[in-house]
Amino acid sequence: MVEETVFLHRRSSVAHSAPEFLVYSELVQTKRPYMHGITSVEPAWLPQCAGSLCNFSEPLTDPKPFYQCKPNQVFCWVKPTFGPHLWELPLHHLVIKNNGLKVSVFAYALLEGNVLLCLKLVQDFLAAKPGSILRPEALGQRRVGNLLNKLQSRRKIICSRARLKEAWNENPQELYSEILDWFQQGFHDQFDKLWGKMHDEVHQELQGLPPQKTRKAKRQKHGSK
Incomplete structure (x- = not known):
């Protein structure tokens, strides 16, 4: 890694855009060490590449x-x-690599309707907001603990739609009571109908679903590097 200060020549194609990050192929030593063969680099590329x-x-x-x-x-x-x-x-x-966080996020996404869209239509009947699962203090709540423990109780933890499908192929009642517990008492007589829709939907091909919309990361302003 070069320790000395290097310079961008005023005639360079990127001199006026002043990119935050760039790569160069060589240094040309004149009165100053100038970068040669320059390509600008988007900051978001660096974690990937x-x-x-x-x-x-x-x-x-x-x-x-x-x-x-x-x-x-x-x-x-x-x-x-x-x-x-x-x-x-x-x-x-x-x-996410951590199994505990992995199942917490999957449980949150499942209840919010981001795994099975039929659950998105019954959000008003939930007894608690799905996002509460992600709060550390919520682990002591019965409905949270029961659902997360059940998701982790299998040899292969349930942390994806594919794993959920596998679990229901083996036991169609897997997670029934744990998910039922997340709904208000007045909805319990309608839950079996919803449960059937969930099973129907999990067996649909993934490409048949509309793309997921995720919350955009907040953009940050950075000074030139």
Whole structure:
């Protein structure tokens, strides 16, 4: 890594745009070391293409983690920094590795209707907001603990639509009481109809579903690097 200060020539094609990050192929030494063969780099590319040179924060709670039907995984937002000077980059999302957080995010997405769309139509009948699952203090609540424990009780934890389909193929009543407990008492006599719709929908091809809309990460302003 070059330790000295290097310069952008005023005749360079990117001199007037002053990109935050760039790469160059060589240094041309005249009165000053000038970069040659320059290409501007979008900050958001660095975590994807140069992840080994980045540091990532712990998963953020805001924006909330999310589930995507394609590629059928749960993600969290992190704050990345680049290089030894820890230059800040835009928020980036990573696949969640921790099983506890993974099932919490999946449970939240499932109840909110982002895994099975039929659940999105019955949000008014829920006894609590799905987002409460993501709060650490909620783990002591019975309905939260029961659902998360059940999702983790199988040899393969239920953390995706595909895993949910596998579980229901083996036991169609898996998660019945745990999800029922999330609905108001007055909705319980309608729950079996909803349960049937959930089973029908989980067996539909994923490509038949509309694309998931996730909350956009908040943009951050950065100074030139």
